[in-house]
Amino acid sequence: MTKPVGGGWRESVIAYIRAEATPTDKFGHQPRLYALARQIAEGEDCDDDVLFAAAWMHDLGVFLGHRPADPVQLAAWDHVPYTIEKSRELLSGWGFPSEKLAAVAESIRTHQSNDHAILPEAVVLRDADILEQLGAIGALRAFVKVGRDTRFATYSDVVPVLERALEVLPGKLQLNRSRDLAQGRVRALAALLTAIYEEAGQNLY
CATH class of the missing domain: 1.10.472.50 (HD-domain/PDEase-like)
Structure with a gap:
């Protein structure tokens, strides 16, 4: 660099x-x-x-x-x-x-x-932005929108966003270094979602 x-x-x-x-x-x-x-x-x-x-x-x-x-x-x-x-x-x-x-x-x-980055700096930035949507930080950034973003009136509106992030985003990372950094974040987000399911069931709202 x-x-x-x-x-x-x-x-x-x-x-x-x-x-x-x-x-x-x-x-x-x-x-x-x-x-x-x-x-x-x-x-x-x-x-x-x-x-x-x-x-x-x-x-x-x-x-x-x-x-x-x-x-x-x-x-x-x-x-x-x-x-x-x-x-x-x-x-x-x-x-x-x-x-x-x-x-x-x-x-x-x-x-x-969803973009296709080619420049080295662009690839790195895109991967970093994806990582920011995973893990504890990704969850914090999503849940803070509840009540102030018209798309997220309740916690239940946020959970599908986090589920999709967990399912889709790791596969979009382009660099091996990014994939390595993602592993802990993926585990953390999966654990959080599991805890939400277990603690709230159908009553998250």
């Missing part, structure tokens, strides 16, 4: 995301994602500046104030084009190396589990 370029743009990114990440619990996803990406990227031909910028900026379009407030518009909202355009503008203003902007944009464009 290439060494990062010096400069204060990283501090600007962190300060901006800290201020814009609302609800505030969304902030933690960015530093965790970058840390995961760094783990996965060990031994890979990745540019750390691209990884950092893409990991910290990739979800800008899902924050309150950056996404539509109207429920109908929100249901059809694709945050990725907005995030790419806004990230390019902001990163340029903070002094991010201009020759790396295209790689950041491509990494953000293909960061979701």
